[in-house]
Amino acid sequence: MEIAQTIVDIRRLVGVAKKAGQTVGFVATLGALHGGHMSLIERARKETGFVVVSIFLNPTQFGPDEDLDEYPRQEEKDLALCEKADVDAVFAPSVEQMYPSGHCTVVKVEGLAEKLCGANRPGFFAGVSTVVAKLFNIVGPDVAYFGQKDAQQGLIIKQMVEELDMAVEIRMCPTVREDDGLAMSSRNAYLDAGQRRQASCLYRALQEGKKLIESGQVDRDKVTAAMERIIKDAGPCSIDYVAAVDSQSLEPATAENRNWLLALAVRIGRGRLIDNIVVEIPGAK
Amino acid sequence: MEIAQTIVDIRRLVGVAKKAGQTVGFVATLGALHGGHMSLIERARKETGFVVVSIFLNPTQFGPDEDLDEYPRQEEKDLALCEKADVDAVFAPSVEQMYPSGHCTVVKVEGLAEKLCGANRPGFFAGVSTVVAKLFNIVGPDVAYFGQKDAQQGLIIKQMVEELDMAVEIRMCPTVREDDGLAMSSRNAYLDAGQRRQASCLYRALQEGKKLIESGQVDRDKVTAAMERIIKDAGPCSIDYVAAVDSQSLEPATAENRNWLLALAVRIGRGRLIDNIVVEIPGAK
Numbered sequence: 001m002e003i004a005q006t007i008v009d010i011r012r013l014v015g016v017a018k019k020a021g022q023t024v025g026f027v028a029t030l031g032a033l034h035g036g037h038m039s040l041i042e043r044a045r046k047e048t049g050f051v052v053v054s055i056f057l058n059p060t061q062f063g064p065d066e067d068l069d070e071y072p073r074q075e076e077k078d079l080a081l082c083e084k085a086d087v088d089a090v091f092a093p094s095v096e097q098m099y100p101s102g103h104c105t106v107v108k109v110e111g112l113a114e115k116l117c118g119a120n121r122p123g124f125f126a127g128v129s130t131v132v133a134k135l136f137n138i139v140g141p142d143v144a145y146f147g148q149k150d151a152q153q154g155l156i157i158k159q160m161v162e163e164l165d166m167a168v169e170i171r172m173c174p175t176v177r178e179d180d181g182l183a184m185s186s187r188n189a190y191l192d193a194g195q196r197r198q199a200s201c202l203y204r205a206l207q208e209g210k211k212l213i214e215s216g217q218v219d220r221d222k223v224t225a226a227m228e229r230i231i232k233d234a235g236p237c238s239i240d241y242v243a244a245v246d247s248q249s250l251e252p253a254t255a256e257n258r259n260w261l262l263a264l265a266v267r268i269g270r271g272r273l274i275d276n277i278v279v280e281i282p283g284a285k
Numbered sequence: 286m287e288i289a290q291t292i293v294d295i296r297r298l299v300g301v302a303k304k305a306g307q308t309v310g311f312v313a314t315l316g317a318l319h320g321g322h323m324s325l326i327e328r329a330r331k332e333t334g335f336v337v338v339s340i341f342l343n344p345t346q347f348g349p350d351e352d353l354d355e356y357p358r359q360e361e362k363d364l365a366l367c368e369k370a371d372v373d374a375v376f377a378p379s380v381e382q383m384y385p386s387g388h389c390t391v392v393k394v395e396g397l398a399e400k401l402c403g404a405n406r407p408g409f410f411a412g413v414s415t416v417v418a419k420l421f422n423i424v425g426p427d428v429a430y431f432g433q434k435d436a437q438q439g440l441i442i443k444q445m446v447e448e449l450d451m452a453v454e455i456r457m458c459p460t461v462r463e464d465d466g467l468a469m470s471s472r473n474a475y476l477d478a479g480q481r482r483q484a485s486c487l488y489r490a491l492q493e494g495k496k497l498i499e500s501g502q503v504d505r506d507k508v509t510a511a512m513e514r515i516i517k518d519a520g521p522c523s524i525d526y527v528a529a530v531d532s533q534s535l536e537p538a539t540a541e542n543r544n545w546l547l548a549l550a551v552r553i554g555r556g557r558l559i560d561n562i563v564v565e566i567p568g569a570k
């Protein structure tokens with residue numbers, strides 16, 4: 001496995017692979033790799049010839065009051081995990097390498113970026129879409145893999161790629177969960193033992209919403225109210241949102257929508273946890 | 286010369302050239318080609334192996350009260366000019382081809398895009414940088430040529446390319462002028478004979494500013510006041526701006542700046558005309 005810290009180096013490595021006719025698969029991460037990331041890497045390994053993983057804790061996607069400073073960092077462990085997963089090249093640039101002259105250029109997907117997490121985290125998705133555009137331009141992958149846990153991020157990146165005519169295919173991969181249903185996330189590390197037990201309420205709430213919908217409930221307020229009750233009953237927390245939205249537009253869900261995205265963001269202790277599932281509406285066209 | 290109207294077609298044409306080892310030169314235009322465009326195309330022809338010209342009257346860089354509807358269109362003449370200039374491929378997409386699903390994704394170079402023309406034409410440079418990002422992603426040029434007449438546009442595109450790590454080199458080319466100094470522009474077609482004569486005041490004002498600076502005047506207000514006087518004396522007009530700014534940052538010029546950009550935007554009749562020159566400050570570091 002090669003480790004590139006500069007743009008020049010990763011471009012050279014990918015250039016050689018491309019010249020040899022290999023397709024390039026790419027997984028972009030903030031580091032602190034967990035089972036979710038590893039599932040993306042495994043799929044890239046299966047489907048593409050040359051697998052690149054980026055490890056870059058991107059400061060522009062953290063707000064001034066957010067957790068950039070305490071975000072878990074474990075670069076040696078991350079590199080060992082990549083090595084074990086047969087990654088071909090890791091791109092681990094410094095902040096200075098990525099933003100040598102500040103960052104005045106912003107890529108923004110208007111509309112989608114303001115909804116759900118965008119309402120609670122202004123600037124977050126602009127930070128994400130901009131750094132992903134940069135990484136795509138640097139690495140030049142044929143296929144990039146993202147996790148369904150970050151459903152809104154996936155939609156935004158897909159729309160960016162489509163609307164800016166980027167020559168990369170986006171493949172969304174299923175959320176990987178702990179035994180009790182908690183979606184794997186680097187931010188789960190913020191939870192103490194009690195909070196960790198409590199945190200399974202997110203998945204239970206999603207399951208309850210799904211059950212209601214499948215039993216014919218298509219009043220989104222009733223669905224989200226039942227979900228909220230489960231979250232609140234589980235212990236002290238602060239709910240950023242519990243939402244039932246169309247899975248593509250992220251507009252409030254209606255009985256006419258084919259697929260609902262049930263999505264939530266809940267702060268438990270120091271951790272802001274998000275999760276979602278897509279539920280097919282029985283009988284919708 | 287090949288003419289591609291779809292993204293798929295132009296990608297195929299460029300792909301073949303790249304496989305054959307040719308460097309790709311690119312000139313992006315709104316159509317209504319004039320001597321300025323032709324000088325860019327000639328330079329691309331000299332310096333690169335495969336020359337692509339795009340002809341696309343991009344609606345997103347026109348404000349609601351601007352001249353999109355009356356902007357000159359002459360596609361057959363443009364194609365003949367390209368053919369004569371030995372262009373390899375013209376990319377002439379429809380609006381639907383470029384913006385099939387609206388345009389929610391915006392690339393914005395904050396800071397630079399708000400100055401000079403950005404103050405009078407809100408959204409203009411976001412429209413420009415977004416469509417140029419799209420065109421770069423579609424065409425995939427090695428080198429792209431832009432005219433110094435649109436100095437601010439050139440700075441913005443350079444910064445976008447640098448900050449988004451796009452693998453394209455930007456080359457700025459000198460402004461091409463009519464005999465009386467008027468910068469060539471598709472919008473000169475809006476002028477009647479009297480306005481056309483009056484319009485040479487822009488170049489005369491720039492020359493006056495240059496003369497003052499070279500004779501030791503580094504008070505920018507005195508320089509721009511002298512330029513304004515020439516514009517106003519020439520006939521009825523409306524001045525958007527007459528500015529002396531640092532040629533890189535576009536911040537108000539000071540004696541410490543090495544190069545001043547003298548820039549102006551003046552409305553004469555139906556035409557909004559812009560022009561600029563760079564003047565080296567004697568003795569500045």
